[in-house]
Amino acid sequence: DAKTTQPTSMDCAEGRAANLPCNHSTISGNEYVYWYRQIHSQGPQYIIHGLKNNETNEMASLIITEDRKSSTLILPHATLRDTAVYYCIVFLTGGNTGKLIFGQGTTLQVKP
């Protein structure tokens, strides 16, 4: 599975867009990019995933570069409840057994 690199921490003003980057330069063609977040003391929460195309759901948008070597998670209007650790994970389906490899993640602090 490809490794990911994320900044250790980021700040964002409440109401503004939070853009969380992730580098995955060794990603292979059939590996998906997944994002999870973990709010303090809770279990991880799935946010979004994608393969090649940009994706949007009710929580966030995922922008994947054309060469797929990096991606950005966008929270369009961050709130204080979005303060959490965000994990970017690349994940091979079909070839392994569904094992998510969590790295250190990015701690996002949303400030009033």
Place this chain on the structure above:
Amino acid sequence: NAGVTQTPKFQVLKTGQSMTLQCAQDMNHNSMYWYRQDPGMGLRLIYYSASEGTTDKGEVPNGYNVSRLNKREFSLRLESAAPSQTSVYFCASSDSPFITGPQHFGDGTRLSIL
């Protein structure tokens, strides 16, 4: 719809004691997972069950055993607890490991071993 339920939520053990952490999901998922999370670290996979009747080791299986009791339930057992096993344990489930889709996590069991 409860999702993934873990019991107990908190537990304190003495070194050498045994205990079983319980996990149940009501989403009819085929695959289930056990992770541990230590302070300042991401989650590490202990064991997983791709489907009912199968279990496999993850990244850190030493000192643990698992049982996939049925499709709903996946338990994690510590036969002889050690202080190094003090951690937060998360159970997760997913439709299938071989298709895309999210893993759904429980709220964790906080285990302290003295």
